[in-house]
Amino acid sequence: MNAIHRLVTAVSLASLVPFAHAGEVEVLHWWTSGGEKRAADTLQRLVEEQGHTWKDFAVAGGGGEAAMTVLKTRAVSGNAPAAAQIKGPDIQEWGELGLLTDLNDVAEKAKWDELLPKQVSTAMKYDGDYVAVPVNVHRVNWLWINPEVFEKAGATPPTTLDEFFAAAEKLKAAGFMPLAHGGQPWQDGTVFEDLALAVLGPEDFRKAFVDLDRNVLTGDKMVEAFTALKKLRGYVDNNAAGRDWNSATALVMNGKAGMQIMGDWAKSEWSAAEKIAGEDYKCLPFPGTEGSFTYNIDSLAMFKLSNDDNRQAQQDLARTVLEPEFQQFFNQNKGSIPVRLDQDMSEFDVCAQQSMKDFKSAAQGPGLVPSLAHGMAASSYVQGAVFDVVTNFFNDPAADPKKAAQQLAAAIQAVQ
Structure with missing residues (x-):
C-alpha cells in the first residue's frame, strides 16, 4: 500500500520564463472515495495548468490510518514526502522531530493570519512558524437523512x-x-463523539477529550453517553462490520436506510450522484448538538526538501491551496467549507452555507470544538486508545457503560 502523492504547484504569474522552475512534490493523502477524488482532481488540474507534474500516490482508508503508517515508514527511512495530509496535534509531533519546513514567506505575502480563524491558524503552526496549510473545514456533527424514507x-x-x-x-x-x-473503529468513534457532545455539551467535551480530565471521562455524563451508544447499536444492521463510510452513505441515498451519522465529506457522495441538498437529502446538526460545531481540518504539512526547484514548487502548492478558486472548487466537491473567512458562499449549497454560518457563530463562543475521532483534539495515541474502548464496547452486547467509562480513562492514561 505504497502511497504518496506528488503535487506541484505554480510558478509565480510574474515569472518572465513560465515553468522554468517546474518542480515536483510528493503528497501523501487519503482522498480516494468518488467525491473526494473529484476534489483532489481539482488541485491536480490547477497544478498541471501551471506546468508542474502531478504524481498521485493515494492511500485508501477513510480515517487515514493506512496513510499514516506509510508516512512513518517513509520518514524513518529518511525519505519523507514533500507534503502529507497531517492534522491537528500530529502536526506538532512531526514539528518536534525537526522534519517540517516553514511556510512563513508564503503566509506573510498572502496574509494568512487575517484570512484564517485563529483556531485554524494556531493549529497550522509549530513553534510560531507556519508548517502546514489548511485545505478546508469539515463539520463532523452532522446527521444525514433521506426525507422520502x-x-x-x-x-x-x-x-x-x-x-x-x-x-x-x-x-x-x-x-x-x-x-x-x-x-x-474511526466510524464507531465518530458516532460516539457526537453522542458524547450531545450529552456532555461543548465545555465538558473539551475537558474530556482535549484536557483529558479524568473526572469528566469517568463521570455520570460519560456513562450516559455510553448508554446511548449501546441503545443506538440496536438500530444498526448486522452487516455493518467493515463497511466503508461511502457504502453506508449509498444505503441512505438509495432509500434503504433513513439516517447516517457522518461528517460533511458524506455530502461529496450525494453531490457526485447529482443529488440536491435540502431536497434529495437533508443535513441536520446531530441531535442535541445544535450551536456546537465539531471541526476536522484537512491540512498539508510540508517536509524539508533539498532540491531548490522542488522547494519552490512546495511553496507554490501551499499558496495555491488557499486561493479562492481552489477553495471553492475543492470544497464544493469535498463537501466541506472553505477555510477562508472572506470566501463568497453564494454558489455553495444550503448545507455548506449553514455550515459556514454555524462555524463562524460557534467560533465566537465555546461551541467550536476539535474532533477527537478525526485527529484534531488529542494525539493519535489517545485517539487510538479511545477507538479501542469504543469499538470493543460497541461490538459487545453485554458491555457495561459504567465499566466502559472507567476503561476509557484508564486507556487514555496509559498512552499519555
Missing part, C-alpha cells in the same frame, strides 16, 4: 436524542434500516 415511515427529523431514537424506532417499524453505519 422519513415520510414513508411517518418519522420526524430529530433535534434531540430522544427524538433521534423515536425516529429510529419508526424507521425500523416501517422496514427500513434506521441507521446506516460502517463498523470500522
Whole structure:
C-alpha cells in the first residue's frame, strides 16, 4: 500500500520564463472515495495548468490510518514526502522531530493570519512558524437523512436524542434500516463523539477529550453517553462490520436506510450522484448538538526538501491551496467549507452555507470544538486508545457503560 502523492504547484504569474522552475512534490493523502477524488482532481488540474507534474500516490482508508503508517515508514527511512495530509496535534509531533519546513514567506505575502480563524491558524503552526496549510473545514456533527424514507415511515427529523431514537424506532417499524453505519473503529468513534457532545455539551467535551480530565471521562455524563451508544447499536444492521463510510452513505441515498451519522465529506457522495441538498437529502446538526460545531481540518504539512526547484514548487502548492478558486472548487466537491473567512458562499449549497454560518457563530463562543475521532483534539495515541474502548464496547452486547467509562480513562492514561 505504497502511497504518496506528488503535487506541484505554480510558478509565480510574474515569472518572465513560465515553468522554468517546474518542480515536483510528493503528497501523501487519503482522498480516494468518488467525491473526494473529484476534489483532489481539482488541485491536480490547477497544478498541471501551471506546468508542474502531478504524481498521485493515494492511500485508501477513510480515517487515514493506512496513510499514516506509510508516512512513518517513509520518514524513518529518511525519505519523507514533500507534503502529507497531517492534522491537528500530529502536526506538532512531526514539528518536534525537526522534519517540517516553514511556510512563513508564503503566509506573510498572502496574509494568512487575517484570512484564517485563529483556531485554524494556531493549529497550522509549530513553534510560531507556519508548517502546514489548511485545505478546508469539515463539520463532523452532522446527521444525514433521506426525507422520502422519513415520510414513508411517518418519522420526524430529530433535534434531540430522544427524538433521534423515536425516529429510529419508526424507521425500523416501517422496514427500513434506521441507521446506516460502517463498523470500522474511526466510524464507531465518530458516532460516539457526537453522542458524547450531545450529552456532555461543548465545555465538558473539551475537558474530556482535549484536557483529558479524568473526572469528566469517568463521570455520570460519560456513562450516559455510553448508554446511548449501546441503545443506538440496536438500530444498526448486522452487516455493518467493515463497511466503508461511502457504502453506508449509498444505503441512505438509495432509500434503504433513513439516517447516517457522518461528517460533511458524506455530502461529496450525494453531490457526485447529482443529488440536491435540502431536497434529495437533508443535513441536520446531530441531535442535541445544535450551536456546537465539531471541526476536522484537512491540512498539508510540508517536509524539508533539498532540491531548490522542488522547494519552490512546495511553496507554490501551499499558496495555491488557499486561493479562492481552489477553495471553492475543492470544497464544493469535498463537501466541506472553505477555510477562508472572506470566501463568497453564494454558489455553495444550503448545507455548506449553514455550515459556514454555524462555524463562524460557534467560533465566537465555546461551541467550536476539535474532533477527537478525526485527529484534531488529542494525539493519535489517545485517539487510538479511545477507538479501542469504543469499538470493543460497541461490538459487545453485554458491555457495561459504567465499566466502559472507567476503561476509557484508564486507556487514555496509559498512552499519555
